[in-house]
Amino acid sequence: MEERERKSVKPDSKQSALSEPEPIPEADKLNVCSEKFDPLLALYSPAAPPLPFPNIKCFNNVAEYESFLKGGRGRAKPENVEKRQRKAMKGVADPERIERLKKLMVNNPVSESEVGESSGAAARRSRRRQKPQKNVLTRMSLCKGSPLGELHRCVEERIRVRVHIRTFKGLRGVCSGFVVAFDKFWNMAMVDVDETYREPLLGEALYHEKALTISRLFEKLSLQESLGCSEPIKKQETREKSSEGQSANPKPAPMSCSAWPANTREDSRTAEPKLSKDAESKADKGNVSAKAQDPAARQKTYGKVHTRHINQLFIRGENVILVNPQPL
Amino acid sequence: MESEAADSAPSCAIVNSIRERTIAENSMVVLLQGLQGEEVTVDLRNECTARGRVVNVDAFMNVRLEDVRYQDRRGQSTQLQDLFITGRNVRYVHIPDHVNIMKTIQNQLAKIHRVRNFASEGGSRKEFAKKMK
Numbered sequence: 001m002e003e004r005e006r007k008s009v010k011p012d013s014k015q016s017a018l019s020e021p022e023p024i025p026e027a028d029k030l031n032v033c034s035e036k037f038d039p040l041l042a043l044y045s046p047a048a049p050p051l052p053f054p055n056i057k058c059f060n061n062v063a064e065y066e067s068f069l070k071g072g073r074g075r076a077k078p079e080n081v082e083k084r085q086r087k088a089m090k091g092v093a094d095p096e097r098i099e100r101l102k103k104l105m106v107n108n109p110v111s112e113s114e115v116g117e118s119s120g121a122a123a124r125r126s127r128r129r130q131k132p133q134k135n136v137l138t139r140m141s142l143c144k145g146s147p148l149g150e151l152h153r154c155v156e157e158r159i160r161v162r163v164h165i166r167t168f169k170g171l172r173g174v175c176s177g178f179v180v181a182f183d184k185f186w187n188m189a190m191v192d193v194d195e196t197y198r199e200p201l202l203g204e205a206l207y208h209e210k211a212l213t214i215s216r217l218f219e220k221l222s223l224q225e226s227l228g229c230s231e232p233i234k235k236q237e238t239r240e241k242s243s244e245g246q247s248a249n250p251k252p253a254p255m256s257c258s259a260w261p262a263n264t265r266e267d268s269r270t271a272e273p274k275l276s277k278d279a280e281s282k283a284d285k286g287n288v289s290a291k292a293q294d295p296a297a298r299q300k301t302y303g304k305v306h307t308r309h310i311n312q313l314f315i316r317g318e319n320v321i322l323v324n325p326q327p328l
Numbered sequence: 329m330e331s332e333a334a335d336s337a338p339s340c341a342i343v344n345s346i347r348e349r350t351i352a353e354n355s356m357v358v359l360l361q362g363l364q365g366e367e368v369t370v371d372l373r374n375e376c377t378a379r380g381r382v383v384n385v386d387a388f389m390n391v392r393l394e395d396v397r398y399q400d401r402r403g404q405s406t407q408l409q410d411l412f413i414t415g416r417n418v419r420y421v422h423i424p425d426h427v428n429i430m431k432t433i434q435n436q437l438a439k440i441h442r443v444r445n446f447a448s449e450g451g452s453r454k455e456f457a458k459k460m461k
Binding site: 310 | 440
């Protein structure tokens, strides 16, 4: 009862209690502000006791009142409000925090947005140094003693290499250039590339043609060039036929290297041009020339050897047959 | 996701998946990823060529190109707005002359390194992808 009086005591209510003239004893007993307040009577009276002033807060028991005084759950005390705000701002980068972290930075790298990593990175870099970083560039030098190590040597010593490229079946052509970077899949980045290639034949010819080899490739190339130079086709025909009978070898391009069946990677080195000896290969050339006599359209699209120069090329390792370092 | 300075290329330079990042980091795909935004010619396994601007290259060498001129092996040309090439079908990628191969690889590796360090220290979550270009 005393607590209730204390709680509800306000200047207004005090005044109203004082200013009130002689209250009826009954009412007096029901008046919560008076000394003669009888709570038992108030509880059992039919009407609720008059409240001293309008928006008074009613509690069901003393404990409730007590917790209200303490501040209770959900009550918007200033410290609660602050706590809630802090929680809401948790993910957002606090500029003050960023400033503090910046001061911790040992080195002074790039930009503000990387503050999180830079401060930590500086501290951890010394710890991490025990474990060296492995990436494609470091792995290039790890391959010592293996065929890839040999390729790495070509990269370091800037040796010109010839890369045999494959088509779905057999040899497509050769890329001659310098390797800048490679990886374990034999993907290669090359510069100053001269590619000599022949697009695969279509249809029946595919079954009947003999497997393309490097020597044949360059023979075809030189043949093409010679065909292009001379005017009348008939002359070529006679020349081809005459050469077919003999075992005379045409002059292939001087750079031809190991033939198709060679399996050893990178160990083969050829000094001299390898010349084809079979009569069959002559017949093959004869076929080429025969095709050349056909209408011009077919001559243009069919089984021609092309050469092109590409400054910087990336080759997917899947298409690599072998890599052949060229002797200086 | 935060993004650094606005750039014309819409795609993110570093992928979100840690698996793809590791695969890319240990192979030459990083060179191709560094070519994003450049105009390149891709020679395919089927003897066709596609010339266009690189939008995106993932760890498996799948390439997405924009504004592509796709040329058949017969020489027939088609203009395409968007072309996706499976990694396995790539034979060559012609790199533009102005691109420095070593620098591109090193830049890409540095970006991956930054993302990885940021993820392990800066935030509370392990996997945090940072989009940047």
